[in-house]
Amino acid sequence: EAGVAQSPRYKIIEKRQSVAFWCNPISGHATLYWYQQILGQGPKLLIQFQNNGVVDDSQLPKDRFSAERLKGVDSTLKIQPAKLEDSAVYLCASSKGPGELFFGEGSRLTVL
């Protein structure tokens, strides 16, 4: 079974530029999550989708972050414009049951 795919693995941008991350969940997993993991901290939930609907985006900084999950499969997370404090690893996860999240390898963003 293929795992959660994410791209790109690494991205370096200047502040105020934009960036997009892509995630393809495990086939058949209805729930998809985006987490932000800042160095030295645990992952923090940004947004949760159930199929193509948003379940929770209360911690998503909506002035600069956006996410979509068209057709209930893959998802894109965008940051525009980026700030220095957005430097982090962006983890995508999918699940089909209670807490059994399967994570991708993450996309590491460095904002200079």
Next chain:
Amino acid sequence: AQSVTQLDSQVPVFEEAPVELRCNYSSSVSVYLFWYVQYPNQGLQLLLKYLSGSTLVKGINGFEAEFNKSQTSFHLRKPSVHISDTAEYFCAVSDGGAGSYQLTFGKGTKLSVIP
């Protein structure tokens, strides 16, 4: 609101020695509890989970954890560690009743196994 406290940010231990990584949680409702492991430059992998039933939960790679409701703890243990166990370990809690399956993570504990 739920929260997770991992009491140790770093734990060094000699190879073949036992280890315990501590986790305490706070929640006003019933909970599901989890331990995840993260190897360098990789995503998180589920080690074990407690949803209900027996309070002693066994996971992969010889790890186990015990759910203690009165002490709101879910400590992770392994009787004999290997070099390959060097990684960061995250405790997480989910609201067992809401069905949204969101996880709140602790800040992590870096386990370093010394040869």
